[in-house]
Amino acid sequence: xxxxxxxxxxxxxxxxxxxxxxxxxxxxxxxxxxxxxxxxxxxxxxxxxxxxxxxxxxxxxxxxxxxxxxxxxxxxxxxxxxxxxxxxxxxxxxxxxxxxxxxxxxxxxxxxxxxxxxxxxxxxxxxxxxxxxxxxxxxxxxxxxxxxxxxxxxxxxxxxxxxxxxxxxxxxxxxxxxxxxxxxxxxxxxxxxxx
Amino acid sequence: xxxxxxxxxxxxxxxxxxxxxxxxxxxxxxxxxxxxxxxxxxxxxxxxxxxxxxxxxxxxxxxxxxxxxxxxxxxxxxxxxxxxxxxxxxxxxxxxxxxxxxxxxxxxxxxxxxxxxxxxxxxxxxxxxxxxxxxxxxxxxxxxxxxxxxxxxxxxxxxxxxxxxxxxxxxxxxxxxxxxxxxxxxxxxxxxxxx
Amino acid sequence: xxxxxxxxxxxxxxxxxxxxxxxxxxxxxxxxxxxxxxxxxxxxxxxxxxxxxxxxxxxxxxxxxxxxxxxxxxxxxxxxxxxxxxxxxxxxxxxxxxxxxxxxxxxxxxxxxxxxxxxxxxxxxxxxxxxxxxxxxxxxxxxxxxxxxxxxxxxxxxxxxxxxxxxxxxxxxxxxxxxxxxxxxxxxxxxxxxx
Amino acid sequence: xxxxxxxxxxxxxxxxxxxxxxxxxxxxxxxxxxxxxxxxxxxxxxxxxxxxxxxxxxxxxxxxxxxxxxxxxxxxxxxxxxxxxxxxxxxxxxxxxxxxxxxxxxxxxxxxxxxxxxxxxxxxxxxxxxxxxxxxxxxxxxxxxxxxxxxxxxxxxxxxxxxxxxxxxxxxxxxxxxxxxxxxxxxxxxxxxxx
DNA sequence: CATGAATGAGACTTCATTCAT
DNA sequence: AATGAATGAAGTCTCATTCAT
Numbered sequence: 001x002x003x004x005x006x007x008x009x010x011x012x013x014x015x016x017x018x019x020x021x022x023x024x025x026x027x028x029x030x031x032x033x034x035x036x037x038x039x040x041x042x043x044x045x046x047x048x049x050x051x052x053x054x055x056x057x058x059x060x061x062x063x064x065x066x067x068x069x070x071x072x073x074x075x076x077x078x079x080x081x082x083x084x085x086x087x088x089x090x091x092x093x094x095x096x097x098x099x100x101x102x103x104x105x106x107x108x109x110x111x112x113x114x115x116x117x118x119x120x121x122x123x124x125x126x127x128x129x130x131x132x133x134x135x136x137x138x139x140x141x142x143x144x145x146x147x148x149x150x151x152x153x154x155x156x157x158x159x160x161x162x163x164x165x166x167x168x169x170x171x172x173x174x175x176x177x178x179x180x181x182x183x184x185x186x187x188x189x190x191x192x193x194x195x
Numbered sequence: 196x197x198x199x200x201x202x203x204x205x206x207x208x209x210x211x212x213x214x215x216x217x218x219x220x221x222x223x224x225x226x227x228x229x230x231x232x233x234x235x236x237x238x239x240x241x242x243x244x245x246x247x248x249x250x251x252x253x254x255x256x257x258x259x260x261x262x263x264x265x266x267x268x269x270x271x272x273x274x275x276x277x278x279x280x281x282x283x284x285x286x287x288x289x290x291x292x293x294x295x296x297x298x299x300x301x302x303x304x305x306x307x308x309x310x311x312x313x314x315x316x317x318x319x320x321x322x323x324x325x326x327x328x329x330x331x332x333x334x335x336x337x338x339x340x341x342x343x344x345x346x347x348x349x350x351x352x353x354x355x356x357x358x359x360x361x362x363x364x365x366x367x368x369x370x371x372x373x374x375x376x377x378x379x380x381x382x383x384x385x386x387x388x389x390x
Numbered sequence: 391x392x393x394x395x396x397x398x399x400x401x402x403x404x405x406x407x408x409x410x411x412x413x414x415x416x417x418x419x420x421x422x423x424x425x426x427x428x429x430x431x432x433x434x435x436x437x438x439x440x441x442x443x444x445x446x447x448x449x450x451x452x453x454x455x456x457x458x459x460x461x462x463x464x465x466x467x468x469x470x471x472x473x474x475x476x477x478x479x480x481x482x483x484x485x486x487x488x489x490x491x492x493x494x495x496x497x498x499x500x501x502x503x504x505x506x507x508x509x510x511x512x513x514x515x516x517x518x519x520x521x522x523x524x525x526x527x528x529x530x531x532x533x534x535x536x537x538x539x540x541x542x543x544x545x546x547x548x549x550x551x552x553x554x555x556x557x558x559x560x561x562x563x564x565x566x567x568x569x570x571x572x573x574x575x576x577x578x579x580x581x582x583x584x585x
Numbered sequence: 586x587x588x589x590x591x592x593x594x595x596x597x598x599x600x601x602x603x604x605x606x607x608x609x610x611x612x613x614x615x616x617x618x619x620x621x622x623x624x625x626x627x628x629x630x631x632x633x634x635x636x637x638x639x640x641x642x643x644x645x646x647x648x649x650x651x652x653x654x655x656x657x658x659x660x661x662x663x664x665x666x667x668x669x670x671x672x673x674x675x676x677x678x679x680x681x682x683x684x685x686x687x688x689x690x691x692x693x694x695x696x697x698x699x700x701x702x703x704x705x706x707x708x709x710x711x712x713x714x715x716x717x718x719x720x721x722x723x724x725x726x727x728x729x730x731x732x733x734x735x736x737x738x739x740x741x742x743x744x745x746x747x748x749x750x751x752x753x754x755x756x757x758x759x760x761x762x763x764x765x766x767x768x769x770x771x772x773x774x775x776x777x778x779x780x
Numbered sequence: 781c782a783t784g785a786a787t788g789a790g791a792c793t794t795c796a797t798t799c800a801t
Numbered sequence: 802a803a804t805g806a807a808t809g810a811a812g813t814c815t816c817a818t819t820c821a822t
Contacts (some may be wrong), residue, residue, distance in 0.1 A: 025221075027811060030812080040788065041789095045785070050815065103308045106305040109363065110305045112368070114218075116262070123368070124339055157380070161357065161360035162357055173321075181349075193387050240798080246797090414699055417611075419815085424588070440817075492698070496640040499753065500692045533636070544770055547770070555750020561698055562698070562704060575739055578777050579774070624808090626809065631806070636793090
């Protein structure tokens with residue numbers, strides 16, 4: 001029953017995601033994760049090599065999920081503007097989810113700044129995000145919506161930089177009602193840059 | 196001699212800065228910090244309440260130092276463009292120093308996402324950065340260099356968001372030679388936004 | 391089918407013997423034993439009460455096997471000297487097997503020094519060995535080959551002491567080529583003692 | 586105060602010796618050792634790298650102490666026979682001490698059979714014991730007490746083999762009153778071998 | 781019969797903190 | 802003012818044992 005095992009792993013990762021978001025990367029214990037998952041302490045070590053393995057798997061799982069959501073949202077739209085908007089609405093999904101993810105993501109980036117394994121996984125996430133950005137910008141240029149002077153690769157990097165910069169600042173300010181402000185302003189800045 | 200004590204504290208904070216940058220917020224031990232400072236283990240507990248106190252003091256000290264540098268650089272210039280450029284050159288000082296600071300800063304933001312004390316200190320840093328931004332944008336509007344439609348407060352937030360977003364992405368990519376790229380593109384994006 | 395079960399137990403014991411020899415009494419896990427036996431983890435607990443039961447059974451099984459070999463070898467000979475020689479050749483069978491057995495045997499003796507159950511099983515082994523010794527010495531005295539002053543019981547104890555002492559020292563020195571030396575010298579010492 | 590630290594280490598080793606003798610090499614915990622030493626759990630890790638370091642130090646310490654005792658006892662005597670007797674009396678010191686040491690020693694030999702570090706330390710002990718044996722045998726040959734045909738190096742190996750063989754068998758039989766028997770018979774066997 | 785998922789006790793180890801010197 | 806020995810809480814990980822399938 002490979003299926004069962006895969007479900008179990010995901011159950012644990014889901015619990016780990018919530019636990020890390022609540023308590024922080026280094027503070028969270030395997031016991032915490034087990035508690036969140038409603039399983040016994042030993043289970044985590046049964047499905048994962050060790051704590052680090054849980055975290056690496058978690059980073060991979062969570063960034064992949066985020067990417068999938070973003071990709072799906074963008075795919076549904078046709079014009080560059082629609083796609084860009086869909087992308088931003090998908091990224092700035094809502095205060096609760098953004099908080100949950102960016103808390104964890106900040107933890108992981110802090111790790112990634114010293115640990116190549118985390119960095120590697122994050123890079124894969126970046127590549128995916130950049131790809132979305134590139135596609136939107138290319139399309140916009142073909143449509144004539146965006147300036148032909150913009151360098152596509154560069155723009156894709158900037159789009160994600162601005163997004164992350166905005167959401168991190170928003171998170172640091174810890175005021176849910178500013179979410180709308182950052183979403184809109186982020187969109188404006190990107191749009192102005194691309195036109 | 197209050198002076199002596201203050202020097203001692205700074206000696207420890209300087210060591211802590213390097214130690215945290217090298218090893219990470221949670222990984223670093225008081226022993227590490229003592230080693231980096233070339234003092235005995237007990238000293239840290241003598242000059243600081245506890246580990247958390249060291250870290251809070253460190254965050255305050257390091258963000259203040261960064262702000263002072265940025266402020267000084269901007270002050271020396273007269274036109275808005277010159278000031279903006281000076282600001283960015285001061286922020287993107289060089290790969291080594293950016294790496295050292297942003298590693299620590301990511302650690303602290305990860306903490307701040309859950310701990311109000313860190314958040315408070317970071318907010319003070321933000322306020323200072325925003326003030327620099329506001330002054331530049333206001334001046335630019337007075338000069339006629341920047342668009343009068345730009346909302347000054349909003350712009351100041353965005354400037355720092357874009358900066359942090361770029362430097363974090365740069366750090367994650369871990370390639371020193373990209374520093375130049377991010378500095379330049381960051382400047383372009385901001386400029387395009389303000390004009 | 392009682393037979394099937396008995397075979398299964400022996401299969402596990404054989405695996406346990408190799409596993410303990412390789413990894414050591416306390417280090418070996420039930421999983422190791424299962425792996426060596428090519429069966430699943432649960433099987434061991436199915437055929438044995440618990441880990442201790444495996445080990446007690448193993449000690450009994452392995453000492454019995456050793457004794458049987460020695461007994462058979464001695465039985466084939468007729469004179470005391472021949473029997474003594476056969477005994478020693480059977481004990482000092484070859485470096486590989488001696489190493490395998492004495493590693494495990496040392497482990498068990500270490501246990502036996504504190505646990506009466508192991509001690510009991512080892513005593514049974516001793517009794518068997520002493521019996522072999524007694525028979526040889528008695529025969530030798532009847533033949534006039536060995537000194538009539540030798541106390542038979544005492545001699546039987548000494549013979550095994552010398553053998554074990556030699557093989558343990560040989561094992562500790564970890565040089566296969568010394569096997570010959572210890573076998574020959576052991577024989578000489580015993581012979582000199584008996585004459 | 587290097588002295589204080591050295592005393593502390595010895596205090597811990599002494600406690601570890603008793604604890605291992607009582608509970609066994611693998612069964613004993615660092616908590617046990619701390620309890621026996623009357624100190625807190627952390628102390629053991631303060632004075633030793635880890636558990637293995639405690640045990641390696643213990644083996645070294647205990648075998649050295651044993652050797653010193655034996656050496657001193659032999660040194661006091663003048664003739665070969667006297668020295669041999671003194672050696673054996675020193676080795677077969679009394680049931681209590683022999684039991685305590687050989688329990689621990691069996692544990693260590695079991696380890697040594699797989700771990701070169703333990704083997705190395707034991708080898709050093711062997712060399713010392715063999716040296717004592719060699720000196721006695723050489724002297725005996727010079728005196729004309731022992732047969733000139735005996736090979737000195739070989740004899741020294743055998744003496745320790747017989748001693749260890751006897752004491753291990755004695756320990757396995759777990760009857761204090763047999764101590765006298767093994768001591769005497771061991772002496773006889775060695776003497777007969779040397780003459 | 782056999783499997784292997786799940787449990788949870790318990791061991792080692794690290795380290796912030798205290799405190800006598 | 803400074804040291805570093807000592808404490809003990811807490812976390813990770815291993816593994817014997819149980820039990821549903």
